[in-house]
Amino acid sequence: MSGTSQRSETEGAAPRPALPDGIVAFVKRECPTCALVAPVLAELADRVDLTVYTQDDLSFPAGLTPVDDTDLAMSWHHDIEAVPTLLRVEHGVERQRTEGWHRGDWQKLTGVHGLGDGLPEWRPGCGSLSVDPSLAGELAVRFGATRLRSRRVELASLEDEMEALYARGWTDGLPVVPPTEGRVLAMLEGTSRDPQEIVADVPPDLAPCSVEKVAINAVMAGCKPEYLPVVLAAVEAACTDEFNAHGLLATTMPTAPVLIVNGPIRRELGMNAGGNVFGQGNRANSTIGRALQLVIRNVGGGRPGEIDRATFGNPGKVGFCFAEDEEGSPWEPFSVSLGKPAGTNTVTLFPGEGPRSVVDQLSRDPESLARTFAATLRTLHHPKLLLAFDAILAVGPEHARVFREAGWSRKQLEDRLMALLQIPGKEVIRGAGGIAEGVPENLEHATLPKFRPGGIHIVHCGGGAGLFSAIIGGWVTGAMGSETVIQEIRA
Amino acid sequence: MSERLPRPESVRGLTVGLLDIAKARGDVFLDRLERRLSDHGAVVKRYRKPTFTKPAPVDLRQQIAVECGAVVEALAD
Numbered sequence: 001m002s003g004t005s006q007r008s009e010t011e012g013a014a015p016r017p018a019l020p021d022g023i024v025a026f027v028k029r030e031c032p033t034c035a036l037v038a039p040v041l042a043e044l045a046d047r048v049d050l051t052v053y054t055q056d057d058l059s060f061p062a063g064l065t066p067v068d069d070t071d072l073a074m075s076w077h078h079d080i081e082a083v084p085t086l087l088r089v090e091h092g093v094e095r096q097r098t099e100g101w102h103r104g105d106w107q108k109l110t111g112v113h114g115l116g117d118g119l120p121e122w123r124p125g126c127g128s129l130s131v132d133p134s135l136a137g138e139l140a141v142r143f144g145a146t147r148l149r150s151r152r153v154e155l156a157s158l159e160d161e162m163e164a165l166y167a168r169g170w171t172d173g174l175p176v177v178p179p180t181e182g183r184v185l186a187m188l189e190g191t192s193r194d195p196q197e198i199v200a201d202v203p204p205d206l207a208p209c210s211v212e213k214v215a216i217n218a219v220m221a222g223c224k225p226e227y228l229p230v231v232l233a234a235v236e237a238a239c240t241d242e243f244n245a246h247g248l249l250a251t252t253m254p255t256a257p258v259l260i261v262n263g264p265i266r267r268e269l270g271m272n273a274g275g276n277v278f279g280q281g282n283r284a285n286s287t288i289g290r291a292l293q294l295v296i297r298n299v300g301g302g303r304p305g306e307i308d309r310a311t312f313g314n315p316g317k318v319g320f321c322f323a324e325d326e327e328g329s330p331w332e333p334f335s336v337s338l339g340k341p342a343g344t345n346t347v348t349l350f351p352g353e354g355p356r357s358v359v360d361q362l363s364r365d366p367e368s369l370a371r372t373f374a375a376t377l378r379t380l381h382h383p384k385l386l387l388a389f390d391a392i393l394a395v396g397p398e399h400a401r402v403f404r405e406a407g408w409s410r411k412q413l414e415d416r417l418m419a420l421l422q423i424p425g426k427e428v429i430r431g432a433g434g435i436a437e438g439v440p441e442n443l444e445h446a447t448l449p450k451f452r453p454g455g456i457h458i459v460h461c462g463g464g465a466g467l468f469s470a471i472i473g474g475w476v477t478g479a480m481g482s483e484t485v486i487q488e489i490r491a
Numbered sequence: 492m493s494e495r496l497p498r499p500e501s502v503r504g505l506t507v508g509l510l511d512i513a514k515a516r517g518d519v520f521l522d523r524l525e526r527r528l529s530d531h532g533a534v535v536k537r538y539r540k541p542t543f544t545k546p547a548p549v550d551l552r553q554q555i556a557v558e559c560g561a562v563v564e565a566l567a568d
Contacts (some may be wrong), residue, residue: 247544480542
């Protein structure tokens, strides 16, 4: 039996309707436990002062003339979380509450013995409609309990809301979901964090961004509430000095945040780590990265043609997010290789361009395949430019199998790639190969690595068919530009 | 955001900061500007950001604001 609880009065909220004295029950027909206890309620009606509120069907429980609570006003205001819920009310004040069916508790609460002859001792109840996540936002708006601080935007009745949002400059060019109060409140159900908590100062304007503002942009991006913790973590990671979202936005290079999700949350959100992993069609993959980019646009003020000076950009700037295939990987999760404990939900932000394909359908031994990777990684941005960029090497399952069968660890592959990418200076100095671009001539006799140590991030993902991998190139690396940042996801 | 100051009528006697953003060959451009400004009677001070990819640190911005009447930030490649 739980203690008494009542929803605290919120400023501006509709007044809480009073409970009638006596025994009060909340039920819905849809709930099997409510159906089970219908005869018990009939017994009680004969013996105590009983009021029954029904959430879904006025003909249920039959013969009891229940009070209509299909607008859920009583249920919502009195914090009914499960049905059946039984209350004992004296002088309008709730004294006792029990949820579900439990003979002992019901008898104690009502003072009536011998209840529910023939019923089991105990049955759990069902969720109250007033806490249905799909209704939570709408109900909070209906009962005036909104906690939102953001400016309300009213559209003219003849304005098309999709057109209006585009016209005001709040979209990335694709339609966004209008962030109505109900939708934003529903989104906020996805986190336990206070809506007014400041998540980060978002560049380029360094605008303080609350959880509420992130939720608004997550709605616009098309996220479900359960994605919000990932978006919040991504915003936190993006706005660190290490990740340097300001520079990444302002650069002429075609890069933007690339989000890699690890941990059990990938599966809880139904994220795609398999076929078409970088492509369209999965809601979580498509909207989480987009939500981050909308935060940078709408909160940070980062817009193309203004602070965003990209020469080309890339299609992933709408949003680029994917999950690692941990289950099928020959290696520990990518997040573990970055120092996080196994089983931790994380999002890693990499400053990346669009992915490019690596085809090798003939290599069956790891050395040959490593050489293919090295040869393609060497061309990143320019075959003669070195040490300036990091990269993600996304190894597909059919390529990963070669390393699994040979017993190569991720570290072994990484070390081998580093060794294969030690490049003689004479090949890459300015003018070499008839190409003006390159490193200064005084490095002619040096041996130069293409990547700094730790500059190749190896992840496992992609579809089960195709002897392919992929490379996602970075931009200016390290303290000069952006570091890869991993952030734990918290509820 | 604060209002931009009006453009100075003249640089004569004005302390002008030249901020090198640390991109390659920005100094070539700024060296030339320094000569031109000095010829016109300006007092020139040189500053440099640690990296072109990040905004200038607050301390540097403060220092320039205190020491200069105008600033030129140069981008070059």
